[in-house]
Amino acid sequence: MSGRRTAYEIYWEILVFCRKPQSFTGIINRCDLNSKTGQEYLGFLMEKEYLMETIEGDKKRYSSTGKAGEYITLFNSLYQKLFDTAPTFKL
């Protein structure tokens, strides 16, 4: 996903994608981030224990923790609620 997004939207994207263990390159490609900002976002999520790092062979993988579920659910409900309230756009 590319384009102008808020930090919260990027956190959500990373956490949902990391439901299955993912590599750093996979995450930055999927979320359209550069390495520097990718490191910052992953660093923050790991510090808050929403993401954990595992070693598979000689590769590092990142996966969401159980704590991420609450944030993902809240985010989904807030964004979908945008369409429950008026006004809506129609022809």
Next chain:
Amino acid sequence: MEESTFRRFQREVRHFFAVSVMNIAFAALLMAFGLMVVVQEVVSIWETFTTEMAVTFSPVVLIVAVSAMIIGLGWIITSARVFEGIESIKNDLGQLTKKNRSQIESDNDERDEELTRLIVRMLSHYRDNHGTIHRMIYVCMLGSCSIFVLGTIASLEYFSASLNGFSFTIGPNPLLLPSMVIMVAFAIASLISSIYFYQFSRVWDERLKEIEQSEDLLEKTLEMSLG
């Protein structure tokens, strides 16, 4: 997944896609109208200088027609950017609809996230094209006026203005009346397109505000301070 949320989002995307397609069509029409009048004027200029015929041409008309052509071209380029994004979201939404029909109830979470992802993409597309969409409101209005002015100019055979008033004669072509009706219809439709862009931006600006307000809650949930 709440069916109503999905349906509402789907309807909005479809309607905005239709407005975007209509917008590109009018931009192309404006450019074509401009080109038509430019060609007519250039032929008149050529005949004036190469023959002894008393052919009239107006530099004002030529300037209006060239401006209309340039506005039309710029309009197509900017509309294409908005169209491209909405088309891609509409296609992905179509795939999600197919998936919804074929999959079983237990995949609700996954579908819920797919819908949220598309909503985030739409918000992101709107943020990226916020300025363009706002400009479209005025460009469509300007386009509508240009189509009307060019259509009127093309149908005039003679026009004169003085301090006492003005007089004009329209061409004898029997197809003039139907073409005038079509031209007025295009001008009105372009004006309607401008109104739709206004409505769309009003709704999505409201949503961006709502998202900004709910960021506090997301921040608390993440136990963070971005301050």
